[in-house]
Amino acid sequence: EVQLVESGGGLVQPGRSLRLSCSASGFTFGDFAMSWVRQAPGKGLEWVGFIRNKAYGGATEYAASVKGRFTISRDDSKSIAYLQMNSLKTEDTAVYYCTRGIDKAVAGTWDYWGRGTLVTVSS
């Protein structure tokens, strides 16, 4: 059974950093692109970024709203994806979901989602 479990969320002050982790199981992690999608309280969905699998060079892409502040990485040996968030802003407050690409060649849409972890940026 495919499982994605996010961790690392919490309350953080503006300007500070936080790292989220996504622990995966039930599939060959290294074969799939992994993405992060967020949802502000009571709002819609917003793509944050993705990291492709090794076959596609492990390339990353980001939304403009986080580019230069957030970094996605992966450790295929541990089946973990990371979201390093720096220079956090109040508008980054959201539930952050870890997601898996629908197949080995597709990074841009997702068949499995974690339960999410809440990040609250507030002083």
Add this chain to the structure above:
Amino acid sequence: DIVMTQSPDSLAVSLGERATINCKSSQSVLYSSDNKNYLTWYQQKPGQPPKLLIYWASTRESGVPDRFSGSGSGTDFTLTISSLQAEDVAVYYCQQYYTTPLTFGGGTKVEIK
């Protein structure tokens, strides 16, 4: 950026009746080299993560009831629930994956009339 516009924002449908949700993209999401529409539909129930329903605009995900269907091509797409069930109460989102930034529609809330 490709802007995804859903309509209506909300709709109330009687049990057993048809629900239709529309999604329009600001540019075509049909990729000519493979003739596929890079369009997905998700369902999100309160307190839960989104669930994949339909991808490639019309391919139903495994395990999704066949009352859910997707149609359309290019810039205009439709999600149809042929016979609304109580468990279908949710917010539905379309999403394009034709190009980055990946973008979602604003969501359509489906309720029981």
